[in-house]
C-alpha cells in the first residue's frame with residue numbers, strides 16, 4: 307500500500323497521539339510490549355487537533371505521565387514538570403488515536419488468523435496510530451483473550467471491541483461460521499447464534515452480553531420484525547446494534563427504522579432503490595446521477611438515517627477488491643450523497659492490514675481515510691473525525707473514559 311497524502315500530513319501526529327506506548331514502540335525493531343516510562347514526557351510547540359470537531363490549537367504543550375495525558379496548556383504558560391523528557395515538536399500535529407471501525411482478526415484462529423499473524427497485524431495497526439478496533443464477527447473466545455492481553459499490556463495492540471453475530475438458522479451453513487465456532491455446532495454459541503421467532507431474546511441477549519460483546523451484529527436470514535424485536539431488547543440491555551446496510555429481506559431504511567445504529571458497506575444501499583434505479587446507478591457516471599430518479603430515492607433514505615441517528619460505514623477500502631470498479635463507483639457515489647445529506651460516516655476497512663512477516667507495515671485505515679476524502683467528499687479533518695469521534699460514538703464510548711488502568 308502506498309503511503310497516502312493524508313498519512314504524510316498526519317503521520318507524526320498519529321504516532322505521538324497513540325498514547326505513549328506506540329511512540330515508544332516505534333523505535334523498536336520488534337513489536338515487544340513495553341511499559342510506559344513513569345517519568346513525564348513533554349511535547350511542546352505542537353498543534354493539538356483533539357477530535358471533538360474543534361479546530362487545531364497551535365502552540366500547545368502536552369504532558370504525558372505513564373499512559374495518561376496529565377496536562378495540556380499553551381506553550382510557556384506553566385512550568386514544565388521536573389525530570390521530564392522534553393521534545394520540541396514545532397510544526398507537528400498531535401491527534402487522538404484512530405479507530406478502525408471494521409476488522410476481522412479472529413475469523414480463523416487456527417488458520418489465517420493464527421496467533422503469530424494476528425499479533426503482527428495488531429502491532430502494525432498500533433504503530434500506525436490505531437488505538438481501537440471494532441471487530442465485526444469472529445471467535446469470541448480468541449477475541450476476549452486478545453482484548454484482555456491488549457488491555458493489560460501483554461500484547462502491543464489497539465483496544466479491541468467485538469460483536470456477537472446473530473443470524474437466522476439458514477445462515478449457519480456458511481463455512482465461516484464453522485471456522486469461528488470450533489467445538490460446537492455453528493449457531494449454538496451465545497456470540498455466534500442462530501435466532502428465529504421462537505428464541506427467548508431476553509435470555510439470548512443476556513448471554514451475548516456475558517460473552518463481553520459490545521454489540522450485536524445482525525446478519526442475514528431475518529425478517530424486519532425480528533430485527534426490530536432484537537434491536538429493542540439489545541438496546542434495553544445496553545448493547546450497541548450493528549449490521550450490514552441491507553439484508554436480503556430487510557431494506558436499508560427498514561434497518562434504520564428497526565433501530566440498527568450503525569450500518570456497513572455503502573454499496574448495499576442499492577437495495578433501497580428500484581431495479582430500474584439500480585441499473586441506472588450501476589451504469590451512470592456520478593455527475594449524471596445528480597439529476598436521476600435514484601437521487602430522490604437515496605435522499606429519502608438519508609433523511610430516514612438522519613431521523614434515526616444512523617451511522618453509515620462505507621468500507622471503501624474493501625471495494626477495491628471488485629476489479630470491475632462497479633462497487634467502488636456505487637459506494638463512492640452513495641457515500642458522497644450520504645455525507646452531503648448530513649449522515650455521519652464511520653471509517654472502517656473490513657481489512658485491518660497484513661499479518662504476513664514480509665507484509666506492508668501501514669494499516670489499511672490510512673487508505674480508507676484518503677478514500678473518504680477523494681471519493682466521498684470529506685475534508686481531511688472530517689475524515690479524521692470519522693476515525694475518532696464517530697468511531698467512539700459507534701462503540702458507545704463517546705463520553706465514557708478509557709478503561710481505568712493501574
Ligand SMILES: [Zn+2]
Nearest residue numbers: 408410442656
Ligand atoms: Zn466484515
